[in-house]
Amino acid sequence: DIQMTQSPSSLSASIGDRVTITCRASQSVRSFLNWYQQKPGKAPKLLIFTASRLQSGVPSRFSGSGSATDFTLTISSLQPEDSATYYCQQSYTTPGTFGGGTKVEIK
């Protein structure tokens, strides 16, 4: 299996801050990297697919970058509704492994 490692596991930031979450794959996944947002008691929601493509309806303050083994999710200006846990997932091969998650809290 390809292992996905996210960092940090949690962070606390203020409204308007720029927030960056990183995801590293144990081997190249090319650009087959997706980001999901999950709020408590809800199903995950797709934010970014194939590393950098914004899912329809997702605010433009979210962006993704990277390729091969190193990827980044950036929130350019943190909003109250962005409080959630974020997961990366590789879909290059099965099993489509997920990272351990990053919990984003608002200060």
Add this chain to the structure above:
Amino acid sequence: QITLQESGPTLVKPTQTLTLTCTFSGFSLSTSAVGVGWIRQPPGKALEWLALIYWDDDKRYSPSLESRLTVTKDTSKNQVVLTMTNMDPVDTATYFCAHTTIPSVLLGYWGQGILVTVSS
């Protein structure tokens, strides 16, 4: 509009077999490049990918659980069924099904999930 919903027992005993059904609308599993995946999440923990079935009946499983998992589809009923044998308390989790497509295999649409507790 694509929707998915999981159904099945919310409580199973250890050693029993779990059978979950994902009923969907807004797409057909007879359409090329379409698939349905299963993912679970133990309480307070991360997401775990379990299995995937494609329109052509290609099936993929998590290697660590492959011996216990079976995924099937009923195209006429718009359903996908996941069975997991020999349930254990560590299998307590919320189980989700999700829509996917080749080549990105992203999980674009999810069901609400069903919490399954394994306890005697």
